[in-house]
Amino acid sequence: MSALKVLIADDHDVVRKGLKMLIEEHAGWQVCGEARSGREAVEKCSQLNPDVIVIDVSMPDLNGLEATRQIRKACPRTEVLVITHHDSDEMAAEVMDAGARGYVLKSDSDTDLVRAVEALSHHKPFFTSRVTEMFLANRGSRVTDPAEMMRKRLTIREREILQLLAEGKTAKEVAIILGIAIKTSDTHRTNIMRKLDVHSVAELVRYAIRNKVVEP
């Protein structure tokens, strides 16, 4: 029986090291690769076809949620386990909307992470008990947030560019990173600002922070 292949994605070396130790202690599990950013995670998923990817929400360049959306499209067999220090109902909902089927807080125990990988390896979802309680309590009563509706209008590419702009990249730098023309980058920026009804880069950054696209 072949080993379970796990890809780890987190921008903190020390977290990746801890996760790797934890996973490789488990017989039959193997860390097939590591990624330091969401973009690298998407690339490595396509190259390595892991069974499970353990991915941090808060990463530079492309955050974990956007990476999850892209991974679920490009590698539908790969199960996504999101790890985060954001303990909020909104984050849990966003994680599931993105297509992840596992959600563990960084403050949860090692045991929870192992249980999560185990569940996902059998294509079963895993959420910590707090998240499960939240969903049972709020089932059917989620109010649609206008900001959330607006966010959903952005394309995948636009959400990528939103994060880069909010991280302080210019349209030219965005173009270089994404391998697109500067004019295309400018057009995307204009479209994003129109869709989100913001009128300056400062407003765009504030929107991105409020909606946890980037960390403050």
Next chain:
Amino acid sequence: MSSTTRVLISDDHAFIRRGLRTILEANEQYDVCGEADNGSQTLELAMRLAPDILILDISMPPPNGLEVAAQLRQSLPDTKILLITMHDSEEMLRAAAATGASGYLLKTDAEELLMVALHRLEEGQCFVSPAFDPDLAKQVFG
């Protein structure tokens, strides 16, 4: 007199504690004498174990790392404190220095620079992650 340096690790994230422990245990010079996952437990363990070095996360359930550092500088003056954090702002760096801690290590640097930081603290010097302007680091931490 012990030839190993006794280190207490304090972080509310289990994966980070494990990562730090793995790095430290690869070096015979260091002995991880305990782990804590919140500020109160850190204070209790530190007073009981009197480690040579405390690696202390800033963002933890109250009391946070800065509050813990300030208290321990009073009660355990021989324990050197290395703050570890994702916060790369000047404001946080200054707040950290005000507690009397001896070092400030960013989590993005942890694997590469933890040993360097620990050696500096053992030699009685301060350490600040190189992401900060060296002149600022020297001004704030000395």
